Amino acid sequence: MPDYNLDALILYWLMISAFVGCAVTPLVYDRKGRNPWRGAAIGLVVGIASGQVFGRLILMLLDSVPSLATWVSLLGGLIGLVALWLLVPAVQNEGLKHRGFVAGTVTPMVFYLATLSVFPLLWAFALAFFDYSPRRVGGPILGLGGDNPFVGLQYFELMLSGAGRDARIFQNSLANTLLFTALVLPLNMLITIPLAVMIESAHNVLRAIFRTIYFLPVVTSSVGVAVMWGYIFNTQYGLLNNGLRTVGITPVAWLQDPAATILGIPTAMVAVVIAYLWQDFGYNLVIFIAALQGIPDSLKDAAKVDGASPMQVFLYVTLPLLRPTILVTSVLTVISSFQVFDLIQVMTAGGPGRIGQTRVLVLDIYENAFRFERMGWAAAIAVVMFIFVAVLTLIQTRVLRTNWEY
């Protein structure tokens, strides 16, 4: 019996030969005066076909030396490709010269993007309509069908109906995600915009120092940030509770007590929002500082000449001119808020409480996909999350769009 994994080899032959085919062939075609884009397409097809045919042949011929056979078989694609490069005749077509490099660099990237990003995305959409688990073998095409049956829109109907545990947890996760986003977005803007204005008005040296200090949490590992804030909010030894004890206030189990709330919001949710804001606001801050530097001083000066106070300059000149930047940052903040995972996973793991007061959509996806191996249901949640983010982004774009420039 062979000591190699044929399924894995077929994949390697495909990826390597396709890459070489569509990267090198355009250059050859270019030198021979042929259309390099056509060369990229032909190279891709020839590379894939040659890799599969000659890779397998080499494997059979060198069967007695399995370790050598697997390595040499990776070169199978070159046999067809070298023949192509040598045999394709040259033509005179000066107009197409020097586009080989472009075709030879773009095509492999598009191929890899298609196979490693677009295909998985489509795959996730397809999975949302199947009761798919990687534990089960399923049908012959990508494991779909058979023991991983087609369920149509059943998952989406379940989400809407709210019937059963899965749907209840989904609805709770969606509500938590929306609450998290609703808290993070305005708080982020309320902190970053005034702070950016203040930093922008500071001396150049101080500005750089502040910018660095505030940006540091952004480049810090989320897990590290979560651990740090976990200690701060720790019930028994946390910095916050020690402070409360000092002033005679009863400590609170911030991350653990499902009954503890602030203004009706669970303390665990408040805690993760604070931690998230601390880590994230530096990113928007830097964008706002850059945007403020782009606002012409003449506009502010004109307002001052007209007698506007600093607050009026901020409210009626600076803020409206920041609208395009507010659009970008709010869209980015909404997207990243919807994607929050690591911070919550480490700080609360979605708890406290049976349904999870901080259980958000991505955590629900993770738990279903990788803990309980219910990929179909997890994919359906991912599709819904995608739709929500797309719709919210569209609404923000509509509301905050401008039709002027400065």
Next chain:
Amino acid sequence: MKRTLPLFTLLAALLLSIGAASAQDEPVTLRLWAHQESNFNAATQAVIDAYTAEHPNVTIEMETFTYDLFIQTLQTALPAGDNADILALFGSWTCSYADRLAPMPEGLVDTTAFFDAAVGGYICDDQVYGLPQEFNMEYGSVLVNKARFEAAGLTYPPAWASYADLVSDAAALVESGDDGLMTVTGYHFTNADAIVFGFLAGILQNGGSYWNEDMSAFTFNTDEARATLEQMVELVEVGAIDPVLFNDSANWGGNAFFTDQAAITLIGPWAVAFGLSDFPDFGEFGYVPLPTFGDSEPLFAADSGWGLTAASNSPHADVAWDFIAFATANADNALQWNITSGTIPALREVVENEDSNAALLEALPWLDANLPQLQYGTYIGSMPDRDLVFYDIIYPYILDTLQGLMTVDDALMFIEEDANATFN
């Protein structure tokens, strides 16, 4: 022709035997996947070394992954066919992977040699898909801290005659700070595993069952389950534990015990190896049997613990199974594996043979209270999704009940409803 026939037969037999011999000696390389745990991995490497010493043509390469990564790797590698030949799986998961596992060759090992609870998870539709290396016992005995008992003026080691005795000691062992927060819990029984296995054991000991007759549905909304949950709530009501401060995600039992925040802790003996490696200077402790919930024998339900399986796509599944039998069914190898990994044996002979038993207790003296109870263990039963039922249904509902967020009746109703929905 008559003369030449025996000659041909002899020649053919000779050629066949040469062929067979060369096939046997053919170099074989197997990959073994396991989750990362230093004691477990050292134990497995030792048994690999012993096997390859006896079979020089076989090489077994062990690759380990952190627990979460191990599960994710199984999920992606198995469908892709890029998995190892031998997979060290948790027994209770095995049937869900059965499609991708090679069944045990007929008659290779007599599975009655293992404790029923330990091997139950490896048998799917009467077919054996793996063999266990450990008996995963999460209920039956508790860790007790000698210094805490002596400081509270209680007898050590405790010999609780009834559940009421345990409740009384647990309440007496509690300590709280000036701010009113509990700093030491008397009895930590609120880890996820402790709650789930305590609940299942309580149902059994109160004379009930959590399965219907043909084991096609759960029956959690019963008088026996109600009695069990009420007994758990009683521990909270007498102040033996604050389930908000001590549970699976906050002050997990293993850490709480070895950091002196829990006087009594319900946790499997596997936790001792972890505790002693992290807190080698921890004072004197021991395991003592729990009193029963009712008047019955100390019945309990148990998972099938870690063991070995062979992948169906392995080109050397026969050799893989030979290794699995060598590692699990050979009493000497099994004993060494259990000693090194600090686990309870799955093989009856290791426990029942006096010499093996003595060797095991010499290395792992805290198992003294556990070994006599193994006979009362039964396999949890084949569940569609054991992790989902245990950790996302039973545990959170019971924890909420202990935290006073829902009633016993509501919890039982929801547990039964949600657990049965996993069959769909």
